[in-house]
Amino acid sequence: MKELSDLNHCSQDEFVAALANVFEHSPWVAEAAAVLRPFAGIGPLFAAMTAAVDRAPHEALMTLIRAHPDLANKTQRATGLTAESSAEQDSVGLDRLSDAEYEAFERANSAYRAKFGFPYIVCVRRHTRDSILRDFERRLPNDAKAEMRTAIAEICRIAALRLDQLVVSDDRLPVHGRLSTHVLDTHSGRPAVGISIELTELSELGTSRVVARALTNSDGRTDQPLIGGRPVPIGRYELMFRVGGYFAGRNVPTSDPPFLDRIPLHFSVSDPEGHLHVPLLVTPWSYATYRGS
Amino acid sequence: MKELSDLNHCSQDEFVAALANVFEHSPWVAEAAAVLRPFAGIGPLFAAMTAAVDRAPHEALMTLIRAHPDLANKTQRATGLTAESSAEQDSVGLDRLSDAEYEAFERANSAYRAKFGFPYIVCVRRHTRDSILRDFERRLPNDAKAEMRTAIAEICRIAALRLDQLVVSDDRLPVHGRLSTHVLDTHSGRPAVGISIELTELSELGTSRVVARALTNSDGRTDQPLIGGRPVPIGRYELMFRVGGYFAGRNVPTSDPPFLDRIPLHFSVSDPEGHLHVPLLVTPWSYATYRGS
Amino acid sequence: MKELSDLNHCSQDEFVAALANVFEHSPWVAEAAAVLRPFAGIGPLFAAMTAAVDRAPHEALMTLIRAHPDLANKTQRATGLTAESSAEQDSVGLDRLSDAEYEAFERANSAYRAKFGFPYIVCVRRHTRDSILRDFERRLPNDAKAEMRTAIAEICRIAALRLDQLVVSDDRLPVHGRLSTHVLDTHSGRPAVGISIELTELSELGTSRVVARALTNSDGRTDQPLIGGRPVPIGRYELMFRVGGYFAGRNVPTSDPPFLDRIPLHFSVSDPEGHLHVPLLVTPWSYATYRGS
Amino acid sequence: MKELSDLNHCSQDEFVAALANVFEHSPWVAEAAAVLRPFAGIGPLFAAMTAAVDRAPHEALMTLIRAHPDLANKTQRATGLTAESSAEQDSVGLDRLSDAEYEAFERANSAYRAKFGFPYIVCVRRHTRDSILRDFERRLPNDAKAEMRTAIAEICRIAALRLDQLVVSDDRLPVHGRLSTHVLDTHSGRPAVGISIELTELSELGTSRVVARALTNSDGRTDQPLIGGRPVPIGRYELMFRVGGYFAGRNVPTSDPPFLDRIPLHFSVSDPEGHLHVPLLVTPWSYATYRGS
Structure with a gap:
C-alpha cells in the first residue's frame, strides 16, 4: 500500500504506475488525475479519477468497458486476468463454481455479450454468486445506453475498492x-x-x-x-x-x-x-x- | 373399529379375537380382561389389560417381550411381522432407511440383543428415527432388570395406541x-x-x-x-x-x-x-x- | 327477558309493550315490526325495526331524536329518564362525574344543542367518558344533515343493545x-x-x-x-x-x-x-x- | 476541582484543606494520606484514604460516624450541614419531602438512633427516597457491630463520590x-x-x-x-x-x-x-x- 502523501509527491510516472489498474487496463485515468495533485485525501483523488471517466468520450468508455474480462470465463482465466480481476473473481468464489453455476454464468455471459456487444461488468466484491446471477437477469432486458451507464457505474465501484486497498489516507472511501x-x-x-x-x-x-x-x-x-x-x-x-x-x-x-x-x-x-x-x-x-x- | 358397547356385549371369543394383538402375539392379556366386562370406557378397559400384564409372572413377561420383532430387521420384515408391527415401523420410516441408518439400527439391535438376550422394544409412533437411535444409546448401559421394566412400559404404550385405533368410546386414552x-x-x-x-x-x-x-x-x-x-x-x-x-x-x-x-x-x-x-x-x-x- | 317464540305468538299489544322502549319513547317502531311477525331470529326482528326507522318521515325521526335526554344532565336525571337511558348512562359512569368532567359535558351538550337544535346522541355503552368527549369534538363541526344521520345510527346501536338484553333467541346480534x-x-x-x-x-x-x-x-x-x-x-x-x-x-x-x-x-x-x-x-x-x- | 498533580505537589496543609471533608468533619484521613504522596492516580489516593480508615481505632471510627448528620433532619438543616452533606441530601430530594415521607424518615431515624446510639448513614447519591426507607427497614434488625461496618462502608462510598467530584485525574473511580x-x-x-x-x-x-x-x-x-x-x-x-x-x-x-x-x-x-x-x-x-x- 502507498501513503497518499507519497503519491502526492512522487513523479508522474510513478503515480500512474501505482494506479494504472485502478481502472482496468486504463492508465489514462490515472494520468488525468496526476496533473491535479496534490490531493487532500483519498476522497478527492477518487473524485478526480471518476471525473476523468465522466469527461471521457464515448469511444474511450467503450474501450474501458471492453478491457474487462467475462466473469468466470475459464479460457480467459487461463490466458491471464489482471491480478486485480483475478483476486476479485476469486473472492466471490468464481474460481470454484459448481457445474450448474458455471453453466448459468456461461449462458448469462453469452446472452449479455450477444445483446450488447460488450462484457457484463459488475463489482463482484459487493455480491454473492446468487446475486450476480439475479443481477444478470435484471439487467439483460435493459437497452444498451442504460447498460453502458450501469457498466461505468460498476467500474467506478470496482475502482473505489481497488483504490481503497492501494492507498493509505486519513480519510476513507465509504466502501466498507x-x-x-x-x-x-x-x-x-x-x-x-x-x-x-x-x-x-x-x-x-x-x-x-x-x-x-x-x-x-x-x-x-x-x-x-x-x-x-x-x-x-x-x-x-x-x-x-x-x-x-x-x-x-x-x-x-x-x-x-x-x-x-x-x-x-x-x-x-x-x-x-x-x-x-x-x-x-x-x-x-x-x-x-x-x-x- | 369396534364400538366399546359391542365389545362389552359380544362373546368372549369375539372379544379376545378383536383385541388379540393389542399386546403383540399375546391374546392372554385380552382373555384376562374379557372376564371383567362390561367396561365403562376405553380407559378402564386399558387399565384392566395393563393390570393383567402387571400381575403376570416373570416368564410370561419375558415371552411377551420376546414376541416382539427387532426394529428395522429386513429378514423379519420378509418373513412377516404382525400387521400392527409392520404399520408402526413403516410410520416412522423404518422401511426406507438410508444405508447409514440401516447399519446404525443393525449395530444397535445386535448390541442390545447380545447384552440383554431380548429385542429392544420402543413405541415407535412416539419417535423419529433419530430419537430411537438416541434411545438405544441411552438404554444400552442399563441393567437387565431396568430394561425389562422399560420394555414392558414401552409395550403398554404400543398397546394403548393400538387400542385407541381399534376401539370407539366416549372417553379417549391420553395418547394423542x-x-x-x-x-x-x-x-x-x-x-x-x-x-x-x-x-x-x-x-x-x-x-x-x-x-x-x-x-x-x-x-x-x-x-x-x-x-x-x-x-x-x-x-x-x-x-x-x-x-x-x-x-x-x-x-x-x-x-x-x-x-x-x-x-x-x-x-x-x-x-x-x-x-x-x-x-x-x-x-x-x-x-x-x-x-x- | 322474553323468548323470541313468545314474542312471535303473543298479542300485538303485548309485543309492542315489550319492545316499546327499544327505541326511546317510540313504540311506533315496535308497532311497525309487530305486523311482520313471526321472525326467524333476533336478527330479522332488529332488521324489521331499523327498516321502519329508515322508512319514517323526517319529522318522525326528529321526534325520535328529540325523545332522547341530554347526557349527564342533572335536571333531567332528577325529573326522570327511561330506565334504559338511566342504566346506560350509569354504566359509563355519567352519574358520578368529577366536577371538571361535568362541566365539560355541560359545555359540550350546550354547544351541540345550540348548533343543531337537538340533543347529542351516542351509544354510551360503546364508549368511555373520555371517548364521548372526543366524539363531541369530532361531531360538532358537522352539518345538521350529517349529524341527523349519525344520531339515527347511534339510536340504532342503542336499540340493538337494548333488544339484545330483552330478547332470547338462538341467533345473536353482533353487539358483543x-x-x-x-x-x-x-x-x-x-x-x-x-x-x-x-x-x-x-x-x-x-x-x-x-x-x-x-x-x-x-x-x-x-x-x-x-x-x-x-x-x-x-x-x-x-x-x-x-x-x-x-x-x-x-x-x-x-x-x-x-x-x-x-x-x-x-x-x-x-x-x-x-x-x-x-x-x-x-x-x-x-x-x-x-x-x- | 483540583488536578491530581497539583495535589501531589502542594503543601501538606493545602492538601489536607482540599480533602478535609471527603470524610465528613475528619481531616485526619486526608492527613494520613498526605504523607504517602505522590499518588499515581485517584484510585491509589482513594485506597490510601480508606486504608487510613481501616487502620483507625474503634473510637476514631465512632467519632467519624457520629460526625454525620441525620438524614432529612430539619433542625440540623437549619443549624448547618457541611456543604457536601447538604448537596447530597438535596440531590435525592430530602429537602422537599412530603409530610408522609418526612414522618417516615423521622420515625426511621429515631428508631435507628435509639437502637444503635449513632446516626443512620447511607450514601444517598446511590438511592432514591423509597430505597433509603427500605434500607432503613432492612438494617434496623442488624446488631451494632454489623451496622458499624455498614456505616463505615457507606461513608467510604460517600467519600469516593466526593473525591470524584474534587479531583481531576486520568483514571476514574468506578462510581458512575x-x-x-x-x-x-x-x-x-x-x-x-x-x-x-x-x-x-x-x-x-x-x-x-x-x-x-x-x-x-x-x-x-x-x-x-x-x-x-x-x-x-x-x-x-x-x-x-x-x-x-x-x-x-x-x-x-x-x-x-x-x-x-x-x-x-x-x-x-x-x-x-x-x-x-x-x-x-x-x-x-x-x-x-x-x-x-
Missing part, C-alpha cells in the same frame, strides 16, 4: 460495510457469553459456504464484526447460534431434547456499504431477532 | 399430542393470512423429510394442527414460513432482496402427548417465536 | 366484543399461573377506575374474558400484571429490587364489537406484548 | 453508572427518530418526579445517557415513550384511537454503578423490552 450480531440471554438478563456462531452464505444454485465463525465475548458480541473492512456481499445468509449447549452449561432446566438447540436466522443483505446488526434475544423457550442498527 | 402454529403480522396488527408453512422432520443420519404443509387461514392459524390425532414424535423439526411473498403481496415497503423471506424455526419435541404451540410474530424486519400453549 | 389476555412465562416455557391482573380504564379529565381484576389460571389465561358479553368501550386502558411476586414465588434468581415487578401495558380500544387479545410474554428481564387475535 | 435506551422501529426496520422520552422516578410514599427528558436521535438513541456521570439511584422508574405521534407522523395506518400511544416501561435499578440499557422495539401493534447491555 459491516455485519454484526449480539446475543442477549433474556433468561438470566445478561449477555450470552461463549455462544458459538456460524455465518453461512446461502446459495440456491451452488454450494452454501461458511464465511465466518465466532464466539460471543463477555458482552455477548463478537470481538470482530462477522463481516467488516469490506463490502458485505448482497445475498442470503444464515446465522446459526448454538444455544443448547450454552443453557445446558448453565444448568438451566429444559426439556429433553432441549426445545431450542441450534437456532438459524435467515436474512438477506441488500446494502453492502451499510451496517447490518442482527441480534438474538433468547431464552431456552423463546427467541427474537430484528434488523438493528 | 398436537403441534400447532399461529402467524401474527405485527406490522399490520392482524393475523397473517395465506402464509405457506412447511414442517420438516430433521434427521442427522438420514434424510430430513417434509411431514406437513399448510396455509394460514383468516385467523393466522392452520385449519388442522400440523400434527394431531396421534403422538407428536420426539425429534427435531423445522417449521419454514414463507413471509417474503406475503409482505410483497401486501405492498409493504422492504429492501431488495427482502431482509426476511423464508423464516426457519428449529425446535425439538420432547412430549409426544402434549400440545406444543410454536407461533411466529413477524414484521418484514423482525420476528419472534416461543413455546406457547 | 371481548377483551382477553394471556401470560406466557418464557423463562420456564410455561403458562404463567396465578398472576394478578388489573384492568383500569384510563381517564385524562376524570378519575381512572379499575374495571376488572383477575388471576391467571393453569393455562395462563383468565377464566372469564376481562370484558365480555357487552361492547368493549372505546377508550384507553391499562393492564397491570404483578410479575415480581410470581417469579419470586418460583425462586427465580433476580436482582434486588427485581428489575421487573408490576408491568403496565397501555393500549386503546377502537372496535367495541371486536375481539382484542393483549398477551404478555415475560421473563424476569424482558417482556413483549402485541395485539393478538 | 449509566442508564440508556434505544428505540427500534421494527415496523420500518429503522431506528425510531424523534421519539419523546420521559424518565420518572416512581415513589410509593411521596411524589413521583420526572428526572430526565430526551428525544431520540438519528440512531434511535439519546444524545446523552438518561442518567450518566453519577450513580444511577436504586429505585423504581418509569420510561414513557410517545410512539403514537411518531407513527402518525409517518402516516402508518393504525386504528382510531391508535392501539399504542404512550408506552410506559416500569423497571427497577439495583446496581447504581452498572450500565443499564432498556431498549424498546416497537410497531404500532406490538412492543418488547429487555435488560440490555
Whole structure:
C-alpha cells in the first residue's frame, strides 16, 4: 500500500504506475488525475479519477468497458486476468463454481455479450454468486445506453475498492460495510457469553459456504464484526447460534431434547456499504431477532 | 373399529379375537380382561389389560417381550411381522432407511440383543428415527432388570395406541399430542393470512423429510394442527414460513432482496402427548417465536 | 327477558309493550315490526325495526331524536329518564362525574344543542367518558344533515343493545366484543399461573377506575374474558400484571429490587364489537406484548 | 476541582484543606494520606484514604460516624450541614419531602438512633427516597457491630463520590453508572427518530418526579445517557415513550384511537454503578423490552 502523501509527491510516472489498474487496463485515468495533485485525501483523488471517466468520450468508455474480462470465463482465466480481476473473481468464489453455476454464468455471459456487444461488468466484491446471477437477469432486458451507464457505474465501484486497498489516507472511501450480531440471554438478563456462531452464505444454485465463525465475548458480541473492512456481499445468509449447549452449561432446566438447540436466522443483505446488526434475544423457550442498527 | 358397547356385549371369543394383538402375539392379556366386562370406557378397559400384564409372572413377561420383532430387521420384515408391527415401523420410516441408518439400527439391535438376550422394544409412533437411535444409546448401559421394566412400559404404550385405533368410546386414552402454529403480522396488527408453512422432520443420519404443509387461514392459524390425532414424535423439526411473498403481496415497503423471506424455526419435541404451540410474530424486519400453549 | 317464540305468538299489544322502549319513547317502531311477525331470529326482528326507522318521515325521526335526554344532565336525571337511558348512562359512569368532567359535558351538550337544535346522541355503552368527549369534538363541526344521520345510527346501536338484553333467541346480534389476555412465562416455557391482573380504564379529565381484576389460571389465561358479553368501550386502558411476586414465588434468581415487578401495558380500544387479545410474554428481564387475535 | 498533580505537589496543609471533608468533619484521613504522596492516580489516593480508615481505632471510627448528620433532619438543616452533606441530601430530594415521607424518615431515624446510639448513614447519591426507607427497614434488625461496618462502608462510598467530584485525574473511580435506551422501529426496520422520552422516578410514599427528558436521535438513541456521570439511584422508574405521534407522523395506518400511544416501561435499578440499557422495539401493534447491555 502507498501513503497518499507519497503519491502526492512522487513523479508522474510513478503515480500512474501505482494506479494504472485502478481502472482496468486504463492508465489514462490515472494520468488525468496526476496533473491535479496534490490531493487532500483519498476522497478527492477518487473524485478526480471518476471525473476523468465522466469527461471521457464515448469511444474511450467503450474501450474501458471492453478491457474487462467475462466473469468466470475459464479460457480467459487461463490466458491471464489482471491480478486485480483475478483476486476479485476469486473472492466471490468464481474460481470454484459448481457445474450448474458455471453453466448459468456461461449462458448469462453469452446472452449479455450477444445483446450488447460488450462484457457484463459488475463489482463482484459487493455480491454473492446468487446475486450476480439475479443481477444478470435484471439487467439483460435493459437497452444498451442504460447498460453502458450501469457498466461505468460498476467500474467506478470496482475502482473505489481497488483504490481503497492501494492507498493509505486519513480519510476513507465509504466502501466498507459491516455485519454484526449480539446475543442477549433474556433468561438470566445478561449477555450470552461463549455462544458459538456460524455465518453461512446461502446459495440456491451452488454450494452454501461458511464465511465466518465466532464466539460471543463477555458482552455477548463478537470481538470482530462477522463481516467488516469490506463490502458485505448482497445475498442470503444464515446465522446459526448454538444455544443448547450454552443453557445446558448453565444448568438451566429444559426439556429433553432441549426445545431450542441450534437456532438459524435467515436474512438477506441488500446494502453492502451499510451496517447490518442482527441480534438474538433468547431464552431456552423463546427467541427474537430484528434488523438493528 | 369396534364400538366399546359391542365389545362389552359380544362373546368372549369375539372379544379376545378383536383385541388379540393389542399386546403383540399375546391374546392372554385380552382373555384376562374379557372376564371383567362390561367396561365403562376405553380407559378402564386399558387399565384392566395393563393390570393383567402387571400381575403376570416373570416368564410370561419375558415371552411377551420376546414376541416382539427387532426394529428395522429386513429378514423379519420378509418373513412377516404382525400387521400392527409392520404399520408402526413403516410410520416412522423404518422401511426406507438410508444405508447409514440401516447399519446404525443393525449395530444397535445386535448390541442390545447380545447384552440383554431380548429385542429392544420402543413405541415407535412416539419417535423419529433419530430419537430411537438416541434411545438405544441411552438404554444400552442399563441393567437387565431396568430394561425389562422399560420394555414392558414401552409395550403398554404400543398397546394403548393400538387400542385407541381399534376401539370407539366416549372417553379417549391420553395418547394423542398436537403441534400447532399461529402467524401474527405485527406490522399490520392482524393475523397473517395465506402464509405457506412447511414442517420438516430433521434427521442427522438420514434424510430430513417434509411431514406437513399448510396455509394460514383468516385467523393466522392452520385449519388442522400440523400434527394431531396421534403422538407428536420426539425429534427435531423445522417449521419454514414463507413471509417474503406475503409482505410483497401486501405492498409493504422492504429492501431488495427482502431482509426476511423464508423464516426457519428449529425446535425439538420432547412430549409426544402434549400440545406444543410454536407461533411466529413477524414484521418484514423482525420476528419472534416461543413455546406457547 | 322474553323468548323470541313468545314474542312471535303473543298479542300485538303485548309485543309492542315489550319492545316499546327499544327505541326511546317510540313504540311506533315496535308497532311497525309487530305486523311482520313471526321472525326467524333476533336478527330479522332488529332488521324489521331499523327498516321502519329508515322508512319514517323526517319529522318522525326528529321526534325520535328529540325523545332522547341530554347526557349527564342533572335536571333531567332528577325529573326522570327511561330506565334504559338511566342504566346506560350509569354504566359509563355519567352519574358520578368529577366536577371538571361535568362541566365539560355541560359545555359540550350546550354547544351541540345550540348548533343543531337537538340533543347529542351516542351509544354510551360503546364508549368511555373520555371517548364521548372526543366524539363531541369530532361531531360538532358537522352539518345538521350529517349529524341527523349519525344520531339515527347511534339510536340504532342503542336499540340493538337494548333488544339484545330483552330478547332470547338462538341467533345473536353482533353487539358483543371481548377483551382477553394471556401470560406466557418464557423463562420456564410455561403458562404463567396465578398472576394478578388489573384492568383500569384510563381517564385524562376524570378519575381512572379499575374495571376488572383477575388471576391467571393453569393455562395462563383468565377464566372469564376481562370484558365480555357487552361492547368493549372505546377508550384507553391499562393492564397491570404483578410479575415480581410470581417469579419470586418460583425462586427465580433476580436482582434486588427485581428489575421487573408490576408491568403496565397501555393500549386503546377502537372496535367495541371486536375481539382484542393483549398477551404478555415475560421473563424476569424482558417482556413483549402485541395485539393478538 | 483540583488536578491530581497539583495535589501531589502542594503543601501538606493545602492538601489536607482540599480533602478535609471527603470524610465528613475528619481531616485526619486526608492527613494520613498526605504523607504517602505522590499518588499515581485517584484510585491509589482513594485506597490510601480508606486504608487510613481501616487502620483507625474503634473510637476514631465512632467519632467519624457520629460526625454525620441525620438524614432529612430539619433542625440540623437549619443549624448547618457541611456543604457536601447538604448537596447530597438535596440531590435525592430530602429537602422537599412530603409530610408522609418526612414522618417516615423521622420515625426511621429515631428508631435507628435509639437502637444503635449513632446516626443512620447511607450514601444517598446511590438511592432514591423509597430505597433509603427500605434500607432503613432492612438494617434496623442488624446488631451494632454489623451496622458499624455498614456505616463505615457507606461513608467510604460517600467519600469516593466526593473525591470524584474534587479531583481531576486520568483514571476514574468506578462510581458512575449509566442508564440508556434505544428505540427500534421494527415496523420500518429503522431506528425510531424523534421519539419523546420521559424518565420518572416512581415513589410509593411521596411524589413521583420526572428526572430526565430526551428525544431520540438519528440512531434511535439519546444524545446523552438518561442518567450518566453519577450513580444511577436504586429505585423504581418509569420510561414513557410517545410512539403514537411518531407513527402518525409517518402516516402508518393504525386504528382510531391508535392501539399504542404512550408506552410506559416500569423497571427497577439495583446496581447504581452498572450500565443499564432498556431498549424498546416497537410497531404500532406490538412492543418488547429487555435488560440490555
